[in-house]
Amino acid sequence: MAENTIVKKKKKSGPWREVWRRLKQNKAAMLGLLVMVILILAAVFADYVAPYGYDDQDLMRRFQTPNKDHWFGTDNFGRDIFSRIVYGAQVSLKVGLIAVGIAMFIGGALGAVAGFYGGKIDNVIMRFIDILLAVPSILLAISIVAALGPELRNVMIAVGIGSIPSYGRIVRASVLSLRDQEFIEAARAVGADDTRLILKHIIPNSMAPLIVQATIGVANAILSAAGLGFIGLGIQPPLAEWGAMLNSGRQYIRDYPHLTAFPGLAIMITIFALNLLGDGLRDALDPRLKN
Numbered sequence: 001m002a003e004n005t006i007v008k009k010k011k012k013s014g015p016w017r018e019v020w021r022r023l024k025q026n027k028a029a030m031l032g033l034l035v036m037v038i039l040i041l042a043a044v045f046a047d048y049v050a051p052y053g054y055d056d057q058d059l060m061r062r063f064q065t066p067n068k069d070h071w072f073g074t075d076n077f078g079r080d081i082f083s084r085i086v087y088g089a090q091v092s093l094k095v096g097l098i099a100v101g102i103a104m105f106i107g108g109a110l111g112a113v114a115g116f117y118g119g120k121i122d123n124v125i126m127r128f129i130d131i132l133l134a135v136p137s138i139l140l141a142i143s144i145v146a147a148l149g150p151e152l153r154n155v156m157i158a159v160g161i162g163s164i165p166s167y168g169r170i171v172r173a174s175v176l177s178l179r180d181q182e183f184i185e186a187a188r189a190v191g192a193d194d195t196r197l198i199l200k201h202i203i204p205n206s207m208a209p210l211i212v213q214a215t216i217g218v219a220n221a222i223l224s225a226a227g228l229g230f231i232g233l234g235i236q237p238p239l240a241e242w243g244a245m246l247n248s249g250r251q252y253i254r255d256y257p258h259l260t261a262f263p264g265l266a267i268m269i270t271i272f273a274l275n276l277l278g279d280g281l282r283d284a285l286d287p288r289l290k291n
Contacts, residue, residue, distance in 0.1 A: 019281075028279070029279065032273040032276030035273035036270075036277060039093070039270060042086050043086070051080065051082070052079070054240040055240075058078035060078065062075075062077065072258065073262075081245075081262050081263075085245075085262060085266050088240040088266070091152065091241045091242075092225060095155055099156050099163060099224075100163065100221055103160045103161075106164050107164040108171045108203065108210065110129065110164070111167065111169065111175065112172075112202060115171065115172040115176045115179065116179055116202065122172075126168075137162035140161065140162045141162045142158075142231075144157065150232070150234060150236055158228070159221045163217055170206075170213055175198075175206065178201075184201060209285075211285065212282045212285060215278035219278070222270060223267070225241070225243060228243065229246075230244070243263075249263070
């Protein structure tokens with residue numbers, strides 16, 4: 001009986017359960033997670049959370065300050081700012097997640113191939129990544145969006161391409177530390193080809209730093225999308241997007257500061273929450289911090 005109990009306990013305490021246990025001990029990370037869960041739920045159920053449509057105009061109620069009918073006030077077209085922020089969360093989260101997905105897929109593949117094969121292949125891939133790194137990501141995103149046109153799909157592509165180098169370098173570093181490990185040699189000895197080694201053994205063991213980078217990367221992608229929207233190269237009206245809301249409200253900032261205050265707070269709180277969560281995940285996934 002005692003042996004069965006020990007076996008059951010060992011089965012229950014897997015590596016991800018241990019990560020979750022350590023993450024729960026970090027109050028700042030849990031606060032960030034709570035904020036992100038609320039934001040995601042608000043975005044998913046925006047049609048039920050938002051009291052008005054994102055483009056419902058009432059010119060008789062322009063520039064209203066926060067009140068019981070419009071919690072965050074109204075803008076220059078009489079649109080409810082709270083509703084636009086809720087719908088804007090859909091756009092920001094979509095851009096953040098898809099842009100990071102693009103960067104992880106392309107950057108991870110390039111980094112894995114470069115680290116696994118080394119030699120000339122490594123030099124060619126890493127010099128390409130160095131070229132991307134030489135251009136600031138926001139300038140690269142501006143160039144791509146200016147060439148392709150300011151729309152949601154192009155913003156996601158531009159932000160994703162600008163984030164490729166960081167994921168490529170992280171995966172390459174992980175592969176370099178893993179490719180000569182004993183379990184890789186054992187898999188090769190039983191006949192595993194290079195593709196299987198990379199997909200089944202190396203990339204799964206490189207996920208910890210990727211998860212941390214992806215969490216912070218979503219924050220950077222949201223910030224980049226907001227920056228593009230602020231200069232008029234992001235998502236175009238009438239879609240609600242936090243950066244575009246800042247841009248449209250800045251000309252009225254002296255008389256109606258709530259037009260820019262609430263979208264700015266939405267960006268700030270989201271980025272802050274993601275950074276808290278990213279820092280917590282980094283600590284939870286660090287084997288040196290096990291207790």
